[in-house]
Amino acid sequence: MNAQDRTEDALRAMHILIANAEFEPGSNTKIIIDKDEAQSLLKELGDCLYQMLDESELTKSSRQQAERTQQKQADLTEERAKKKAEDIYAGSLMYSDRALNLISDIIADAENRIEKIHSDMMEQISSEKKKIKTNQYELKGQLSDLKDTKKYLRLIEEENKRLEEEEKSGEFTEEADQPSYADVKPEIHVNPAFFQGGEIPSGTVADGEDGDDLSDKIESQINLDDLDREYFKWKDGEDTEEAPKKKGLFGVFKK
Structure with a gap:
């Protein structure tokens, strides 16, 4: 029986004891x-109290x-x-590190x-530049063989400018399809030795002389050369060797 039940029984017994007690003679309260x-x-009540304290301590x-x-x-x-x-945090750091490494690799x-x-592009561009430079050098080399090289170069520079x-202004004229050098007529110089073995076309005009028939001048010059050749043959006594040609023919064609 726990302390609470024992205390209730002791209090109940004391209550019964007091209720059944007789009054003291001459008194209504005692x-x-x-x-x-x-x-x-x-x-019994004291024991119950101690037991309750023990139980309280035990409960505490x-x-x-x-609580502990x-x-x-x-x-x-x-x-x-x-x-x-x-x-979890360490795993997230490891995962982030792997992800960053993968991103770095990518x-x-x-x-x-x-x-x-x-x-590769720079190599191709360099190769194309070299080709362009080579073509430009070839063109300039071919133009340098002509008498009017500076004139052609000037015309080309003017056309490029x-x-x-037009490209900067965005306006294109009809002259874009007609280069400024379209009407230029090159002058052709002919080696007079070419005409020694064949007929001279009629109407051939000498350089710089409009309207003069070149055939007459070439024929007269060739005759003079033949006379000179025969003279030197006779003088040197060489029957088979030809005398050197005079350069008078180039004076006809040079400006």
Whole structure:
């Protein structure tokens, strides 16, 4: 029986004891009870009180024990949660590191590809520039063989400037389809030795002389050369060797 039940029984017995007691003669408030029985009930109440105190201490101790147990359990749970959180955080860092490494590899690969493409493009551009320069040198070399090289170069530069100005202004004229050098007529110089073995076309005009028939001048010059040749043959006594030609024919064609 616990302290609470024993206390209730002792109080009930004391109540019955007092209720059944007789009054003291001549008094309506004082009663006569059995001393031993009253002491026994008081002792029982004292024991019940001590038992209740013990139970209270036990309850307090149990409560404290329970609190300590709960705190320990809470600490353990917190520690486990913290460990899991640290594991998750470490895993996220490792995953982020791998992802960043992968991104770095992708960027490096893309950079290498771009550099290769750029290098190939620059090589192609350099090759094309070399081809263009070679073609320009060939054209200039061919133009340098002509008498009017400077004039052609000047016309080409003027045409390039005109095209550049039209490209900047965005306006194109009809002259774009008709180069400024379209009406230029090149002068052709003919080696007179070419006409020694064949007929001279009639109407051939000498350089710089409009309307003069070139055939008469070439024929007269060739006759003079033949006379000179015969003279030197006779003088040197060489029957088979031809005398050197005079350069008088070039004076006819030179300006």
